[in-house]
Amino acid sequence: MKSHHDIFNASIAFTPATFTLAGIPGLEAEHIWISIPFCLIYIIIFLGNGIILHIIRIDPALHQPMYSFLATLAFVELGVSASTMPTVLGIFLCGINEISFGGCLFQMFSMHSFTIMESGVLLTMSVDRFVAIYSPLRYTTILTIPRIIGMGVIIALRSVVLMFPLLFLLKGLPFCGHNTLTHSYCLHSDLIKLPCGDTRPNSILGLFVITSTFGLDSLLIVVSYMLILHTVLGIASGAGQWKALNTCVSHICAVLVYYVPMISLSLLHRFGGHLPPLLQTVMANAYLFFPPVVNPIVYSMKTKEIRNSIVRILPRKRHEVSRQIIP
Secondary structure (H helix, E strand, C coil): CCCHHHHHHHHHHHCCCEEECCCCCCCHHHHHHHHHHHHHHHHHHHHHHHHHHHHHHHCHHHCCHHHHHHHHHHHHHHHHHHHHHHHHHHHHHHCCCEEEHHHHHHHHHHHHHHHHHHHHHHHHHHHHHHHHHHCHHHHHHHCCHHHHHHHHHHHHHHHHHHHHHHHHHHHCCCCCCCCECCCCCCCHHHHCCCCCCCCHHHHHHHHHHHHHHHHHHHHHHHHHHHHHHHHHHCCCCHHHHHHHHHCCHHHHHHHHHHHHHHHHHHHHHHHCCCCCHHHHHHHHHHHHHHHHHHHHHHHHHHCHHHHHHHHHHHHHHHHHHHHHHCC
């Protein structure tokens, strides 16, 4: 009869040294061409969110609670994209489709942590819009810098604390040599399909994480907008109502851009087992890449203060560069 020590060593032996990542099913021969749009997407993400962070940092007119939350959203979206970039570009540009066991767990942890943070940031932004509309005269006294920092710390701690147990549960499972994943990055929902041991604790904890973050956040966002709508309807003038609602347009777009692909992907995983793998790959990529690409564009177009700041600062930067080139 095997001892507990022997069983433990056997499970470690079954743990793969590396995982094999998939690109786009059926299009393996076209990976070098597919890398072009992915490179463009990453350039747009880092440039767009980088510009948002830069102008909020250097423009004193944007040192307000609303733009602090927007800067946090841009930072988190950069984190999500930076988590996926090494393996995505490694597969499509260099043909490297393997990642170490530890590297895969780290990518899963960082990517899911940032996506949970993004959900929390969207919730705080809805609270920000409610305070701004419900009590505009006390807006800056309610949402002070210490409170904003405190919200950010709570959001970050929540995601890290919830994700850590999933790492340890995965490390303790025997994989029995199964190491082929279905995406170009490591997802928890993908990883728990591989072990030959009991994954029920992982599934239960994963469901708890989803419910206590995305589920709770989306519910509270809906509640906050119901309160916003109730407050707006109490404004006497139609012009005042429109002005108040117009301040929420960018955030509503950000919420839809984030949650619609997520819900679609969840429904696809639950009911779309008979659908082609290519569709699941496209939806998974849309979930990860659509928000960080679209949000900077939406906020630049729909938020007058951001748009005006970009118009003021970019010509100044071009002038400074030209002065350095032409003394």
